Amino acid sequence: xxxxxxxxxxxxxxxxxxxxxxxxxxxxxxxxxxxxxxxxxxxxxxxxxxxxxxxxxxxxxxxxxxxxxxxxxxxxxxxxxxxxxxxxxxxxxxxxxxxxxxxxxxxxxxxxxxxxxxxxxxxxxxxxxxxxxxxxxxxxxxxxxxxxxx
Numbered sequence: 001x002x003x004x005x006x007x008x009x010x011x012x013x014x015x016x017x018x019x020x021x022x023x024x025x026x027x028x029x030x031x032x033x034x035x036x037x038x039x040x041x042x043x044x045x046x047x048x049x050x051x052x053x054x055x056x057x058x059x060x061x062x063x064x065x066x067x068x069x070x071x072x073x074x075x076x077x078x079x080x081x082x083x084x085x086x087x088x089x090x091x092x093x094x095x096x097x098x099x100x101x102x103x104x105x106x107x108x109x110x111x112x113x114x115x116x117x118x119x120x121x122x123x124x125x126x127x128x129x130x131x132x133x134x135x136x137x138x139x140x141x142x143x144x145x146x147x148x149x150x
Contacts, residue, residue, distance in 0.1 A: 068087060070088060070106070071088060073086065073088070081111060085107075085108055088103060089105045
């Protein structure tokens, strides 16, 4: 199994790229500021990422399912029967000189009904996460307005 790549963003660090396999390797990219202020936070992030990877690797129900990290959706297209979209992520340049680049991580193709079911599932999960305090309802409202949604 190919190791997963995870991008972590925090201030003042612009990007931190980690390779996760049996454990977590040393950061392969770091740009913009010292880690001293955030070493505790970084340690917690690394611990969380490692536990998530261990959970993903120990998934007895779906041992062959790929683990995909995504920063968002890059593109969307549809026909009468299916929708297609690309999951993307921002990968930092390994040379430390270039800007991060958006790269396609996976292509998803679903029937129209499956897309609707998935949308409604995520909409419900957004409500649950908001009620648990992970998101602020006013921030969601402002973000929807900025994207032309009501």
